[in-house]
Structures are given as structure tokens and as C-alpha cells.
Amino acid sequence: MSAGRFALLIATGHYENQALRQLRSPARDAEGLADVLRDPAIGGFEVSTVVDRRHHEVARAIEHFFLDRGRDDLLLLHVSSHGVKNDDGDLYFAATDTDRRLLASTAVSAEFLRTQMDRCRARSVVLLLDCCYSGAFLRGTKGDTDVHVKDELAGHGRVVLTATNRTEYAWEGERLDALDPEPSRFTGAVIKGLRSGEADRNGDGLISALDLYEYVYDELRAAQVRQRPQMWAQVERQVVVARSVTAARRPVIPPQTDGEPPRGAPDAPPPPAPRPRSLLDRMTELTEELSGLACMADNQGRAQFALVLAEHLGRAVDLRGVRLREDVAVMVRAALSTDGGERALLGVIRVFEGPAVADRVRHLLDRDGVVPPGERTATDRPPQGPRPRFDEVRAASPGPAENGDYRGATQLLLRLTDAVCRLPSLEDPQGRVLFASILGEQLGRPVDLRGVRLREDAVALVRAALNVPDGEQVLVDVIRVIDGEDMAADVERSIQPVP
Template sequence: MSEGHDFSLRITPAGAGVDQAEVEELALQLRRDLLASGIPGVRRAVEGPAPDGTRSAELVSAGIGFVLTGLSTAASVAQIADYVQRWREAHPRRRRVEVSVEADATPGGARASGTAGRRRALLVANAAYQDPGLSRLRSPVADVRALADVLGEPGIGGFDVETLTDAGESVLRRRVAALFADRQPDDVLLLHFSCHGLKDQRGRLYLAAADTELGSLAATGLTASFVSEQMSESVSRSVLLILDCCYSGAFARDTSVRADRAVHLGDEFRGGGSGRTVLTASSATEYAFEGGQLTSYGAQPSVFTEALVHGLRTGDADLDHDGEITVDELFDYVARRVREAGVGQVPRKWSFETTGALVVARSVRPATLPEVIRADLGSDRPVLRLEAVRALAELLAGGHEGYRRAAREALGRLRDDDDSTQVRGAAAAALGSAAPPRLPPPAVPPPATPATETPMVEAPGVETPAIEPPGVERPAIETPGVETPGVAAPETESPQVEAAPAPPPGSVSVPLVKRRRVVVVGAIGLAVAVAATIGIVSALPRQQQTAESGSDRPGFGAALGTVTLSYDGSIQSAELSPDGRWVVTLDPPVDEAAAQVARLWDTSTGQRVMTFETDDGVVFSPDGSAVAGVAFEGKREVTTVNGEPLAVFKEGATTVSLRDTARGHFIARFTGYEGSAAVAFSPDGKTVATASTLAAGKPFNAPIHVWDAATGKALATLAGHSNGIQSMGFSHDGKVLVTGAAGGVTKVWDVAGGTSSATLRNAWFPVWISPDGKTLAITLPGDKGGFELRRSPDGKRVASITKAGSFAGFTPDSKAYATASKRTVRLFDLRTRKVRAMLTGPVQGDLVFSPDGKLIATLTEEGEPALFDAANGQGLIPLTGHTGKVTDLAFAADGRTLFTTGTDKTVRKWNVER
């Protein structure tokens, strides 16, 4: 196939019950993964709205098309189809869609096409027999269960597995026929028998069913010729038959055995079909007659099937270390293991008209790069490492998935860590990304300590919090003598913006998005840089279920349990649901423009529920029953602004997807947002608010939409903002919503009435609302620092507070608030605004209050969780055990248990009951 030929993919439902939203989601997942695999371009085949009169059912049936562009000469239909097939089998939900693959016209004018087929396996275990002349076998059932587990593992075999145990002849006949019927050419079919093998006087082979009679083999046994005929009539080009049974034998009592005891399997299964391989445990294992009864020499566990399972499970059968286990590698590995066991068996293999390698499974071990490349990578000479880059680029463009993954990882390490600018640049070019700068960070002088503060003295190895006596007021607090409500300026007034450098000449005015930050070029050429503040400490009691019961609990701060997530990749961050029942992990992004891969896990089992993509983290509902993700759907590129790589999102829009955490199903999708999208759940979890976050130099209509979280039905539209929303929060009763927009405009909303009760100018985000809904905390402009306390819902100013640090949250009882500054956290009485407690220590990250407000959980500078007494600021105890960075903390609703999670792929529970 010549260079430059494109491929077309079409994604369609695999059966009933798959709606358009799910097809769209899976199509986007496939597009993202294809791009990550090294394919240069993947674009939507059909752009624009659906034709008039088109129904949803018709859209689903027609499917979604993508075009793959810029592939190298090494690409082929078979290679793309193999990748897509593996992608489908990697997760059960992906099997709900079919993916067809088609290539552009060949030089002769024909079109080469293929389908990423399914992987089906039928495993038969017959151990018990009605005929007394057939001995009971002890190993088949256990053997088949173990084989079914490894073949059905998405990351290994990826087969849809059906097992039959002690089935009768008629059942076997029907299920074998069903395995081979109505298949596609690229389907991979595997049939495994673990049973007695019998041969009649004419030398014909029969596979024994549970009701097989030795005296009537022709009528009650499953003939090898029937199996061969079904294989021949199937259009599948990849068929694997595995026989773990005895192939020469004896027959009914007093019947002489034919002199030729061997079964000629090459003749039995040759047939007329193509692409079949037969593996057998032995060519001529014999039986002995004892008192006229047929028994095996030994009824021990099958060495043959045990070796199959071990080779697949451990990856040892990947003999060439390329990340894939072919049928030839599997046979060679099993044959060696059987010979080493010394059981007198000689496994056999026959192949008929096979084309290419039949891949049985993916190895759990990553592919090992060729030795010459590894030698060049380890060289201290840049010229040899450059040679390695060229070789890795060829592997990355090739059709072998295992080598592509290994090449991508090696190039990533060179791009990020090599000490040669030339090597880093070459690796980045091969990956299609930008090499990160290696300039040392500028020296930052330590902040001056105010004369009024006493420096903290730390004894080696001992953290002693400094306690500030109540009544000492250090922050500057300006309390107005007359309460004056904020007066809204006319809507025609342009909002205040922060100017960013103009884009380079000739650039296109499109949104520039970096993770957790939005940069927008407006219509008049101005740019606004908006820092999307993450991790506002919520003082609302988390709606968690009681994690532990009973009185026999370990001591305070003791570990109650650890669950490890079953994932072999790396994790950049993780976020717990408020009830601690679920956790979402985020993979490191492939590049600046790529969305992050988010994985939802069940923390009780460590099993993955679903995988999706997000551009701005996730938001859980308070009860943990739903999770919202925000992702851009459209064209993504990477550009450089002020020497920093940023993503360019254009020709698309942002979608908020609401999913059920228990099953991973869609609840609703909210589309049409500009920039990113802000999401906030009401404390009862019944409603969800969404809004665009696009920060622009020119005013635009930026409404807040309120939805029913259970159905996705629109409940209200709150109109009045003229710039992107950066911060939102509900009162505890859900009646009040406070929103902070770019340009320093904050609004207080009556949710039920859909009206704004206050509009505050020069009131910057983030904004907070106390749990009782009576007090707002609003950030002051950057040049002033500090924050304002205002009354809700009328917005009247109560106090302006500076020199106290940043606002860090209200206590659950709404009687106090916290501030954070210079390794110091202070708690202030809300009424008197006097310091109630102060803790000083190596604290960083967000504060999380226990439901009763008596404990504070936070992170130390070393990234470990720690607890403090909120009454006096005394540090209580560090919680040790995590081996990676801790990224989230959550108290149970009863306050007796603390959940923590982090990059070490664990979720841990701690006793915090005093």
C-alpha cells in the first residue's frame, strides 16, 4: 500500500439498546486512543448537522465515520483492524459497538477492506460420564475455569468466553455449530476440548460427551469430522482448535483395538477452510483396560492446559518479548513445559492455509525493544541516541502495537530527560510534540516575615504547632459603618479584564486552553488569563455512609483497610467521591492538547467501572451516585505562548457528561459550552448547575443552566452574566446559588425564582457560601489581596479582610472560617472575627473539616495526610502508609472514618474517632 493512503472507520451499534450518546462516546474514545497510538490524524468523516428529518435511530444505524490520515507505508488494513479489535476487547462496554475498517483505493482501483472482528471462545470440560466404561476425569473442570479466566481477561485474551461442563452430545453439537456460524472474516474463534478422545474400528476420532456410549460411538459421540466441517464452513480466517484429550484408544468391551493406535489429526481437521491451527496435548496417549473398564493411566491435573494458562497469565509465552503472544509462541512454550514435566506427552501442532501470525493474547509484560536500539539508548554519545530515535520513530509508525507502545515510552523519556537538546528535539519531533525547556527555574527569594509574627522554631524530626492565643487580631479588617448593598453597573458596561500579551501576528483568534486554565483571544485582539482555582474547601457536611460500625475499632489514626486499584499505568491525580465509595484517577496527558484519561474505580473492590476522557477533572454529586466530566469535542492543536506550550481548541465545543457511578451509564449530556464548563451539584444532589467558563475581552451572554440531575431535564436558566463563570456554589438548602465570573462580577441567585438578588462588582472568584447560606466570602482584586465577607442574599458587605492570607473555607456550623498563609492556618470566629485557633507547620493543600468541625484533615509539604484539632490548632498525628503523593481526602458522614487516595493506586481508610 502506497504512502499517503487513508483509512476509514465506521462505528455502529453491536446490538439493540445502544443509543446515539453511547456510540458518540465510544467513537471519541477510539479517536483519542488512535491519536495516542501514533496515528498522525483522525478526523470526522462527516461534518455538520444531521439532515432534516433524520431520526435518532437512523443516526445510530448509520454509525459514525472517521478518516485516518498520514499513515506510513507499513500500515495495512489488517494492522489497523487488529488494533481496533484489541481496542474493542479491552473493555466490555466497547463491545457494544462494531468498528469496520476500509482502506483507500489500491493502484488497481479496488478497495481493500476489513473488519475489526470479535474474539469468541468455547471451552468444553467433560469430566463425568454416564457410561461406566469411561473413567471420570479430575482435571477438566478446573482446567477450563482457569483457561476461561485468562482468555476472558480484557488485557490478555480479550475473548468472549462460553464454557460447557459435562454437556450431552446434542448440546455440544449445537454450541459448536453456533460458535462458527454467522461470523466475520476477521473474527478470531477458539474451541477447546478437555475430555476423553475415542477412536472406532475404522480409525475415526470421537470427542466424548457426558452421554456418550462406548457401544454406540457413531450415535452418541461428537465426531471430529463434524467439528472440521463447521470450521471449514466458517468465513473466519483465524480459528484455533485446542484438544486436551486422548486421541487413540479403545472401544466397547471385548472389541479389539485397531493396530494403528495413532489418530491422524492432520487428516481429521484439514478440511477445506483456511486459517486454522490445531494444538493437541499428545498425538497418541493410550488407555489401559482394567477388568474390562476403560481408565486412564493417570488422572492428574492436565500439564498441557496448565502450561497454556501459565504462559498466558504470566506473559512467559511471549518468547520474542514483543508484547504479543502468537499461537506459534504459545505452542513452543507449552511443548517445552510439557517435555520438562516428564509425563510422556508430546504436544502437536497443525496449521492449514494460515496467513500471518494468529495473536492469541497480549502479553502482560511490556515489549522489549530490539537489542541494538537498547544499546544505542544506553550510550553516552548523542549521535547514537539520535540513531535510536530514528529507529524508535520507525517502530512507532509500524503496525506492531507492542513495539509502538514501547517506542512511545522510550521517546517520551528521551524528550523529557535527555541532556542533549538535539536528542530531546528529535524525540519530540518523532512524537509530534514540543520538547520541554530545561532552563533552571529563577531564584525566588523567601517571603519576608512580618515583624509582628514570631518565627516558628522546629526541633529536628518534631513538628510543634505554634498556638496563637484567642483574641489576638493580626489581619487588617475593614468593617463598614453603614451597610451599603453592591450596586450593579449598567449591563452595557464592559467588564473589567486582565490584559495578557497579544497573540503573535498572523495567528488565529481561537481559545487557548491549558490544563486547569483558560486563555482566550477576544474579538478585539485582547487576551484574558484566568486562573481556575481548584479545590475550594467545602464546609458542607459530606453526605457519606457510615464506613464502620461496632465498637472494636483500632486506635485513633490507625489504618482500617487498604484497597489497591488494579491498574498497571501511571496516575497523575485522583479524586474521591464524597462518600468514599468511588474514586476517579487521571492519567498524565499525552501532550498539552490531549484530554486526560479518567478511570472510575469501585473503592471496595479496586475494580474499574468505566473509562472516559476529561479536560478539567471531575465533579461528584454529594452522595457519590453520579460523576460529571467536562471534555472538549473538536480540533486540538498545540501552540506556544510566551515560551509555554498551550493547547488550541477550535472547531468544536465543550460537553458536560453526567454518568451513573454504579454502572458507568450516561444520565445526561449537556453540550454547547465555550471554553470549559463549570459544574456544581446542589447539596441534596437533585440538581446540577452548569455554565461556560470562556473568559473573553468582549462581553457575551453567559447563562447558568440548572438541570434535574436524575433525568437531565432543564429546570431553569439564570441569565445576566456577560463573561465566563469561574466559580459556583450552592447553599446547604440548595435555595441560593452564588456565581463568580471573569471580569470580577459576582451574582447571588434565588434558584427557585430564577432571579438575581445581588450583583457585586469588583468581586473576584473564587467565591464561597457558608453552609447556612447566610454569608459569602468573595476574593478581592489581586492588587489588594484578601477577601470580603458579605451577607446573603442581599450582598451587603460585612467586612473587608487583608493580610490574613487566602480564604480557606467555612466550618460546617457556619460559625467560623479558615484562612491560609505562609505555612499558617488560622480559624476566625465569624461574629467577632477574632482568631480562635492557629496552627503552624509544613501544611499545604486544601483543608477538609470533619462533619462536626472538630478535626481538620490536610496534607503536609511531604504530601502525607495529617490531622489537626480545630479547637486549639494542635497537630494530632500524621497518617503514614501511602507510598505516593496523596491527592484527596474525605471524611465519612459520621466523622469516624477518613478516606485518602493518591498516586500509589491505593484508597486507604483511617480511624479518626476519638
């Protein structure tokens, strides 16, 4: 069964409850977005719209949309309405019959939407939320306050783009004439970027979810609107939203599969001729690749990655934590300007994302002769001699290329992270937080986890243990308590040097 591309656009601008202000833009948003998504030269989606419907109709449409989908289907859901919350801070999407006093029975909860996404077989879901969560309605705004969209809706295989952060307004434009409404700022920028092809930031003829986010972010900033779109992603492959109409040749949208793209497609562009690549070319290519990694999806994840990379490079890597691509470019630049930094970068990617992703990045480095095919990187080599403590080699080493012991410590970090990721107790965020609490008590220092991604949390646990004298044995002892002797023995074996 071939992969399909399906979109559902939910727009609610008219409300029976006077406590919910009427919105001018949602219907116009749905109409404009449907046009570009449905266009076979741009989105190629099969599009359905639900405009100004009651809550049970909206819920039914959502459940039906996620039902009976294939693993390789790409699903896009756009919601434009008021975002409201109950006294506990739970997020709801308002429908025409929503009563703010009776949200549980008259609105569509974020929890309901997440459940439908969890049950869906499709591995690629893009969620666009044109709602805001500010505390009061102002002229030209919509929304309610203090909702943790990431916690409620982000998940594996998903890309979530929101019109604002949780304390800002979602602006509807400037025109007050209800007979000629403008699109909202957020959706208007989405439509413009797709329709014009300007959202194709790297000129490859395809508009990924990341391309679209960066374009919308820059558009709203240029408009000087106090509104910062947010993006969270947890995907293992590029999610292509549309083709660019400005491309010289119409590219083939790759299927959302883990395998290789079909060979010999009639309209597939020929492979580019090899050419010498400048440092700027390498920076561009690496930045593009790393920007799609799950560990780069939010500020905290990038900060954790930069901290470990800095330890491997033997130099500071300072991020602003404002824009994804800017932060990634800083890390790539630091790696490329440090002797042996490419190998260090590859090693850190392997620690955070695993060998499959690291091998993909390795191919980019192979082209430059940095990591020749068949040669193992610094992090792949077995350590030589006694293993120093991680904090000791970090302090002593001026860089990864000059200290074999440091490479050995890096290899240990990788082996232990792989082993810890297999622990049953770390399968869910609550289990990882409990484990960190017990480990911190035994190490005599707090171990802070974000509880978002398993591998990221595992890196934090292992680093905390390796930076304390005999901490690796404490780690094994805690595993023995929580996961049993067999799992403890498995992790203990990973501490031993590779022969």
C-alpha cells in the first residue's frame, strides 16, 4: 500500500458563548491553507475542513482523521481557534458551543487529541496550532494563558508548531472589517511560505517542517509582532510538507519511510556532479543535517548537546538558545574550527542519537576525507591503558585529537549510554526521574533530568556518575536495586575496556 498525504483543517471563529470573543481569521485561514496543501504542485495533500462546528463534531472529525492510517502516511492537522484552559491548567480547543465553565463536556481537550495521535499508526504527524494562551483578550488577539503545549502534545514521530509561546498573543492581522478578514499572522505566514516557495530555505526544492518553522519565525519577527512561534519535534527522518514552486525542476517528495527512496523515478533530479567544497559548504550541509536531529528540537536539548560537545572539544560552546538553526550553526562552527572537532562532533551525535544517525552524518564527513570509509572514529577506538575519570581527562585534555585517554572516556560514555538505554526502569519519564533521584542521593549531588527523551536522560545519568569518583560503580549498584542483578551485570560489562 502506497503512502498517502492527508490534512485536516479545523477552524472555529464563531462562538455561542459571549465569554469567547468572535474571531475573523479562522475560516479564511482554512480556505487559504487548503488551497496550497491541496495543490498537486505544492502540497499534494488530500484535504478535509471542519469550519465552525460543535465540539462533538470536531472530536469526531479528529478521531476519524487518525483512524486506519498506514505507517508511512503523512498527516497534517491544523487547528485555528481559541485555546482555553481549566483551573488545573489543562488545554482545550474551543468549538462553537464551548462553555468556558464546562470545558470537559463542551470543548476538545489536548489530551483527547494526543490519545488519537498515540493510537495512530502513521509515523509522521505535523500539528499546526494557531491558538494562543495569554491571560486576557486584547484587540486582534485570541487565546488563554499558561499551557504547556510541548508536555501535552509533543511525542515520537511528531512535529508541533505553535503560533506563540505559552505567554504571548496570536495576532489576527490589522484589518477590523469583518467582511474582509485577514489571515492570522501565523497561518498567513505558513500560506505565504508554501505558496511562494520562499520557505524552501536551503534551495533543495523541498519544504521541510523545519524550513517552514524557520520561515514563519523570521516572517513574524520582520513584521515586528510580539509573537514567537515555537517548534518541538521528535522524528527520525525529514518530514517534507511541500514542494517549492520556485525549484528549477519539480523534486520528488520522498516517502515517509525508513528505507531508501525509490530509484529511477522519472522526475528525480540527477545526482550533482562532485565539486570541491568550501568550509562554508560544509557548515551549511552539517547545519542542515543536525537541525533535523531530535536532540536539537528545543533549547534545553541543544544546551545539553553543546555541554557534552564542549567537553569533547576542550573549549566552550556558548549558545543563545533563541533559534534552532542559529544554535546548531554555532556548534558546527566550533567543531569545524577545532583540530579533530569533526570526529568529536560525530562521537557526540552517536552518544545522543545512536549509531544509525551518526553513520548518516559520517557520510557527509566522508566526502571531505575527514573520516575515510572504513576508518573508525576517535570514539570507536578502544581505550588504551588505565581509564581516567571523565572529569579528570576533560580538565587535562586540550582537545580530542591530542589525548587518547580522553577518547577512551568518550567511548565509555557511549557504551554506558547504550547500556543504560536498555534498562526497563528508564522506559518512561517518571521511571527516569525516580532513578535520577536515587542515583543523586548515592552520588551526593543532584541529577537533573528533563524527562523528554530517553537517550538524552541516559546521557545525563551516565555523565553524572562518571564525574564522581567511583561513580560508575554507584550507577551499577543503583541498577542492581531497581532493575535486578542481570541488568546490573550487563551495564557493569560495558564499563570494561574493549579488548
